[in-house]
Amino acid sequence: MTSPVTDAQAAPTRAGVRVRLDGLRRRYGAVTALDGVDLTIEPGELVALLGPSGCGKTTTLRLLAGLEDADEGRITVGGRDITRLPASKRDMGMVFQAYSLFPHMTVRENVAFGLRLRRAPRAGRDRRALEMLELVGLTQQADRYAHQISGGQQQRVALARALAIQPTVLLLDEPLSALDAKVRAQLRDQIRRIQLEVGITTLFVTHDQEEALAIADRVGVMKEGRIEQLGPPTEVYSRPATPFVAEFVGLTNRLAGEVRGGQVTVRGMTLPLVDQAVPDGPAIALVRPEAVTLASGVAGAGGALAGSVIGVTFLGATSRVSVDLGDTTVLAQLPTSEVGSLPPGGHVTLAIRPDPVLVAQDSQAVPEA
Amino acid sequence: MASVAPLAAIAAQSGTAPDTRRGMRGAKRYRLNAFRYLIFCVFGLFFLVPLLAMARFSVEGTRPGQFSLSAWTQIPSYPGLLSAIEITLELALLTCAVILLLVVPTLIWIQLRVRWISRAVEFLCLLPLTIPAIVLVVGLAPIYNYIRHYNLSALQLFWVYGILALPYSSRALAAGLGAVDLKTLSEAARSLGASWLTVIWRIVVPNMWQALLNAMLLTTALVLGEFTVAVTLLYTNLQTALYYISRDTNNAGVLFSTSTGALVFAFMLLMILSYVGRRRRRRRG
Numbered sequence: 001m002t003s004p005v006t007d008a009q010a011a012p013t014r015a016g017v018r019v020r021l022d023g024l025r026r027r028y029g030a031v032t033a034l035d036g037v038d039l040t041i042e043p044g045e046l047v048a049l050l051g052p053s054g055c056g057k058t059t060t061l062r063l064l065a066g067l068e069d070a071d072e073g074r075i076t077v078g079g080r081d082i083t084r085l086p087a088s089k090r091d092m093g094m095v096f097q098a099y100s101l102f103p104h105m106t107v108r109e110n111v112a113f114g115l116r117l118r119r120a121p122r123a124g125r126d127r128r129a130l131e132m133l134e135l136v137g138l139t140q141q142a143d144r145y146a147h148q149i150s151g152g153q154q155q156r157v158a159l160a161r162a163l164a165i166q167p168t169v170l171l172l173d174e175p176l177s178a179l180d181a182k183v184r185a186q187l188r189d190q191i192r193r194i195q196l197e198v199g200i201t202t203l204f205v206t207h208d209q210e211e212a213l214a215i216a217d218r219v220g221v222m223k224e225g226r227i228e229q230l231g232p233p234t235e236v237y238s239r240p241a242t243p244f245v246a247e248f249v250g251l252t253n254r255l256a257g258e259v260r261g262g263q264v265t266v267r268g269m270t271l272p273l274v275d276q277a278v279p280d281g282p283a284i285a286l287v288r289p290e291a292v293t294l295a296s297g298v299a300g301a302g303g304a305l306a307g308s309v310i311g312v313t314f315l316g317a318t319s320r321v322s323v324d325l326g327d328t329t330v331l332a333q334l335p336t337s338e339v340g341s342l343p344p345g346g347h348v349t350l351a352i353r354p355d356p357v358l359v360a361q362d363s364q365a366v367p368e369a
Numbered sequence: 370m371a372s373v374a375p376l377a378a379i380a381a382q383s384g385t386a387p388d389t390r391r392g393m394r395g396a397k398r399y400r401l402n403a404f405r406y407l408i409f410c411v412f413g414l415f416f417l418v419p420l421l422a423m424a425r426f427s428v429e430g431t432r433p434g435q436f437s438l439s440a441w442t443q444i445p446s447y448p449g450l451l452s453a454i455e456i457t458l459e460l461a462l463l464t465c466a467v468i469l470l471l472v473v474p475t476l477i478w479i480q481l482r483v484r485w486i487s488r489a490v491e492f493l494c495l496l497p498l499t500i501p502a503i504v505l506v507v508g509l510a511p512i513y514n515y516i517r518h519y520n521l522s523a524l525q526l527f528w529v530y531g532i533l534a535l536p537y538s539s540r541a542l543a544a545g546l547g548a549v550d551l552k553t554l555s556e557a558a559r560s561l562g563a564s565w566l567t568v569i570w571r572i573v574v575p576n577m578w579q580a581l582l583n584a585m586l587l588t589t590a591l592v593l594g595e596f597t598v599a600v601t602l603l604y605t606n607l608q609t610a611l612y613y614i615s616r617d618t619n620n621a622g623v624l625f626s627t628s629t630g631a632l633v634f635a636f637m638l639l640m641i642l643s644y645v646g647r648r649r650r651r652r653r654g
Binding site: 103 | 549550553556558560561562563564567572576
């Protein structure tokens with residue numbers, strides 16, 4: 001897509017700084033958007049905030065950017081308290097969800113705008129703008145206006161513009177959500193590559209779990225103004241801290257079971273629990289589709305684990321199979337090469353890999369993203 | 370599955386299909402253009418014929434068939450006329466400045482910070498349309514009587530003209546602001562280090578040039594043609610001066626030359642404003 005970036009180009013921004021958010025609260029009338037958010041982003045780290053609409057992820061980013069004021073709490077960047085500092089003095093680069101290039105300026109002028117405000121000499125800012133455009137692979141478009149380039153290119157220019165001022169922190173507010181799937185994946189990888197090369201501390205906000213898991217060093221899953229879990233993508237996915245995280249990140253089967261002695265029995269199968277302290281009694285086990293395996297025909301175990309295939313969704317290398325167990329439907333994610341023998345209507349027997357699972361009460365539902 | 374031939378291949382097979390379609394489209398465009406020119410000519414005549422009649426009357430000599438420019442050359446000799454023109458132009462400039470300085474930041478502030486009052490402000494801006502000028506004058510008379518003690522010139526009318534121009538200019542400006550994503554652009558500029566003043570001057574204003582010119586055009590047109598308020602508050606502007614000339618002179622030629630001059634002047638001014646706007650648009654592609 002773009003030419004590799006040289007070291008000289010990759011070092012234009014300062015080394016990353018530590019960002020700390022302590023007890024951030026923000027209310028809009030009766031609605032509490034942020035309810036005491038604590039977050040530390042290490043120097044050069046990329047943290048993605050993930051969550052459904054209205055969970056407070058964008059509010060967190062806007063408070064950090066200075067575009068809104070916190071009701072309570074403290075924001076420090078590189079040890080400096082910037083809680084009451086206006087946005088124009090925070091020295092942060094931001095890429096927005098909506099296309100934000102200034103329509104009356106060329107691509108080059110857009111990228112140089114921040115430097116112009118800092119009274120950088122014309123030659124210097126032109127050179128820097130071209131360097132930044134080279135970084136995002138858009139030097140050919142330098143003299144075009146925003147309406148003359150594509151949406152993906154506009155977001156890349158916005159990224160170049162944000163990086164041109166050598167910001168202390170890079171803020172990305174769902175920058176890919178307006179793009180089509182292919183451009184989105186390309187730009188996502190490009191953002192990550194540039195972020196690693198530049199070494200800038202970055203906060204990335206998204207409602208797309210795949211995006212967050214693919215790009216971030218750590219993912220923070222938010223719900224109702226609080227961070228439910230913060231950790232590396234693999235941990236958030238494979239060891240979710242709460243039922244909400246388990247259900248929001250990735251697909252989850254909800255299977256009725258019985259907890260007894262730190263284990264849960266689901267349809268005759270016993271599975272270990274993530275949280276051993278769950279009290280005995282009926283519960284809903286949250287099982288990932290990839291933990292479910294299928295075998296053609298009804299095996300000896302049969303009974304509660306026997307069902308029929310409702311449908312197969314082709315996802316590329318893997319396929320998702322819906323199985324009707326009579327009283328519930330279970331999803332299984334299998335390599336596509338294995339689903340050829342599972343025609344719709346065919347009888348199958350389920351098995352569940354004995355990975356530790358979370359359990360939830362019926363009321364712990366996940367809102368739509 | 371049956372294969373679907375590409376459109377180009379079908380066109381190549383059918384030979385004349387694209388040409389026919391192009392021909393039909395061309396004929397339609399031709400008819401549309403002809404209609405446009407017809408409308409333009411009809412309206413052009415509608416406005417131009419009275420103007421030409423006035424111009425002809427203003428150069429009519431004392432005898433039929435004779436032409437003279439004496440009515441035009443006498444214009445400067447009428448006491449107060451040139452100063453009325455001057456004051457009207459100054460009033461137009463001042464009113465435009467007041468409108469731009471007051472309304473633009475206010476509308477930006479409303480759109481960015483207090484959107485919930487936008488309806489109320491829109492209602493307030495439209496109020497002058499519903500209040501007859503004479504009623505407005507009755508309300509403003511005590512204030513202007515007070516001002517008069519300080520011997521201030523007719524330039525004081527800019528306050529009331531600002532109010533009268535508010536419904537038109539605010540609509541034009543609101544339309545211009547509505548056409549850009551003001552929130553995102555201003556936040557992007559602020560995150561890059563721009564102060565609010567810089568945001569307005571370097572980001573918002575360049576993106577609403579057309580709306581600003583439209584607002585100035587409407588305000589200028591209103592000020593150039595305003596008569597009721599000025600005459601009732603006993604100030605002299607271009608329109609009142611023309612009225613006094615028509616009342617005091619028995620030379621109708623002068624009346625028509627001044628009226629034609631004023632109209633042509635206003636027309637030229639509006640054309641210039643409109644031309645500036647078009648040139649900026651074209652330059653940006």
